[in-house]
Amino acid sequence: MKSKKRILVAPLNWGLGHSTRCIPIINALITHNFEPVIASDGVAIELLKKEFPNLSAFELPSYNITYSKNANGFKTKLLKDSPHLMKTIKREKKIVETLIKDENISGIISDNRFGVRNKTIPSVFITHQLRVLSGNTTWISSKLHQKIILKYNECWVPDHIGMNNLSGKLGHVNGFKAPIKYLGPLTRFKKSDLETRYNLFVLLSGPEPQRTFLEEKLLKELKLFKGNVLFVKGKVEDQQQKEIIDNIELYNFMTSSELEVAINESELILSRSGYTTIMDLAKLEKKAFFIPTPGQFEQEYLAIKFQAEGIAPFCSQDEFNIEALSKTDDYKGFKFEDFELNYKKLFGLF
Known part of the structure; x- marks a missing residue:
């Protein structure tokens, strides 16, 4: 053979x-x-x-x-x-x-x-x-x-x-x-029409120390958020860990199949404007809010591009507060071209 x-x-x-x-x-x-x-x-x-x-x-x-x-x-x-x-x-x-x-x-x-x-x-x-x-x-x-x-x-x-x-x-x-x-x-994902479980899905990744800075900032801000939150830190460790803090379901990481289901079940995605994330959100036709990694020109460019196209708003890491998420009401979200x-x-x- x-x-x-x-x-x-x-x-x-x-x-x-x-x-x-x-x-x-x-x-x-x-x-x-x-x-x-x-x-x-x-x-x-x-x-x-x-x-x-x-x-x-x-x-x-x-x-x-x-x-x-x-x-x-x-x-x-x-x-x-x-x-x-x-x-x-x-x-x-x-x-x-x-x-x-x-x-x-x-x-x-x-x-x-x-x-x-x-x-x-x-x-x-x-x-x-x-x-x-x-x-x-x-x-x-x-x-x-x-x-x-x-x-x-x-x-x-x-x-x-x-x-x-x-x-x-x-x-x-x-x-x-x-x-x-x-x-x-x-993209590794497929779109499915699932019932909404989460009002907000926070999906983090990217190099340190900026990943941690954003995690700490968001966990503080999310105390003011009304609704169910799924928060995935993007820290790949030996064991998956889950924690519940008030209205937030917190994971260190999720496998591809878990992420696919979770994004499909979420109303709004808050993440970096990394290119792979953008490809995933386009496939799943999601509404998003972006916080580009500070100093990364590529992510800043992509965030500006999608805001200008009326797809998703963004703001800088320093300026972010929970009220900023309401801007997404005026944006159409991603549509996938087959x-x-x-x-x-x-x-x-x-």
Whole structure:
């Protein structure tokens, strides 16, 4: 019997978004008779190990991307961390080389991990950022990112190609000659018409320390909220923990299937404006309120975009108070544009 081709799937460990949007890709690989092999670090690998306990999983060196406590210091901190980042990418490339030999890897899918590629086998880069926003240095950050993308056989962008897209100017640039394939939004969820159980669902994720800052702020503010609240901290730990504080049901994390049900049962979602969250909310056609991660240009851009389009309002972390949620009455929420992704054709590369 012919053995299955083994494909290395390696998401960046930065919040949970990169790993969660790899879930539909991993499921599709299994359906199309490939054997996915997972590689990452931190909460990203922990989450995928919980979702796919039967798949092989390997630890990659950590990029250790965290935010500075001060939002304005994000770019400076990233520059300071760049020598560490370059060393990590070199180590990552060596580990991948070894994995290809030892684990008989036939292809690579890297979600934003720069060192996960190899010239000897087809290598794919997943990103929604063909343009990387960084304020007055956007042109250079975009050029550097595009230079990395060109080292891969293909670049997969999880978005629609047309005007009704989700990533806006991030995922659509003119004159970039990379072999780009638009996959449509990537999400692990399906929409169901379930009875409303929660008036508000708070869904947190993202790097520290900003995740904790927002958690603490929201728990204080929510004391004034009238209605049922489900609050998921986005902290992937060994055991799921549940706590009830007044009208708030509090979890450290939820599995994909639990989250799918919970979002479908919720009236309004309060979250960061991370791109994976946006793809999920679009699929489930939800109303949302966004609090972009301070200092993260991409999330700020997406929040402004969806507010301008009349889909969802936002405000900054510092300015948020519970009254701000009433703004959502004037916004229409997300609507999903259907698409059919031909995975057989897509995986033809391998």
